[in-house]
Amino acid sequence: MAESPIVLCVNGGSSSVKVGLFRLTSETETPLAAEVVESQDPDEGMQKALDNLQNRGLPAPDAVGHRLVHGGPNHARPQRIDAPLLASLRLAVPFAPLHLPAEIRAIEAVAIRYPRLLQIACFDTGFHRNLPPVSKHLPLPRALYEQGIRRYGFHGLSYEYVVSTLGSDLKRRAIIAHLGSGASMVAVEGGAAVDTTMGLTPAGGFMMSSRTGDLDPGVLFHLLDIGYSQNDLVRMVNHESGLLGISGTSADMRTLLARRASDDRAALAVEMFCYQVRKTIGSLTAALGGLDTLVFTGGIGEHAAPVRGEVCERLGHLGVVIDSARNARSEAVISAAESACIVRVIATDEQRIIARHVGRVLFSG
Secondary structure, X not given: OXXXXXXXXXXXXXXXXXXXXXXXXXXXXXXXEEEEEEOOXXXXXXXXXXXXXXXXXXXXXXXXXXXXXXXXHHOOOOEEOOHHHHHHHHHOHHHOOOOHHHHHHHHXXXXXXXXOOEEEEEEOOHHHOOXXXXXXXXXXXXXXXXXXXXXXXXXXXXXXXXXXXXXXXXXXXXXEEEEOOOEEEEEEEXXXXXXXXXXXXXXXXXXXXXXXXXXXXXXXXXXHHXXXXXXXXXXXXXXXXXXXXXXXXXXXXXXXXXXXXXOHHHHHXXXXXXXXXXXXXXXXXXXXXXXXXXXXXXXHHHHOHHHHHHHHOOOHHHOOOEOHHHHHOOOOEOEOOOOOOEEEEOOOOHHHHHHHHHHHHHHOO
């Protein structure tokens, strides 16, 4: 192994591929380059991203780390990718049919380019693997839990970055809100996850850009009764709902914020999102028995000051008081001096966490 190995980090989605290149030591991860390639074909997108890095004269990787949204019931910790793991991941596709197929194809595309290269799977569910039974179990027949139907939680690499970066500044009882196109929250006590909003799949929790979040199952039964197919429901729940469904025009928070003064539907979409985020913070605070730190991250969490402001404006009973000027500037700490709860904004870095996991495998031999 090279003394300072080069690690390629891959986040392969259904319509885009994000890659990052890092140089590692046993203590640090230094970013060298990043690429985002839009493509409906994961193989083509992966090969184009690798071509772009190569054409920039960057060093070839010594190992590759992949973000995998779901490992099913059998995989949560980072591990080497081999034929048995790939076979197991294919069996886990029903747990994340919108994500895992593209991520598996990204692994295969890297293997075509670098057939002897070590590849490491890093699971987004890993951060939540030790959730207590009271939050891991869904209120379903016990036999279904044994079949893997349980709360897994997602955005784990993002949460791991926030926890590791803030360290003791996170305080004992914290809520981290990863607000982006996909959005979730986690309640953290002493650095460990105790509850989270997403469940079996990334469609659960509060409303998102185009996903419903939690939904009365009776709604789905009714739609089946009036002629919706399973594919219709999958499309509606994941791609036609949330901000997009309520506004009727856009899933993008920036667009809706710009339009809401003149568009009642855009205004309602923003209001509903902030309302649901606020309610969720309240419920997770109850799970923690109090709140010492609230962290905003993800694209919306990091950049949408109006959303942060509206979420927090009715959380005074939880000790949350923000400084409007600090919030407008998206400072690292946006809470007011008198706030009992510290409110923070932090840019997440999932790629760095992937690189870190790969480094642990490499440096441990």
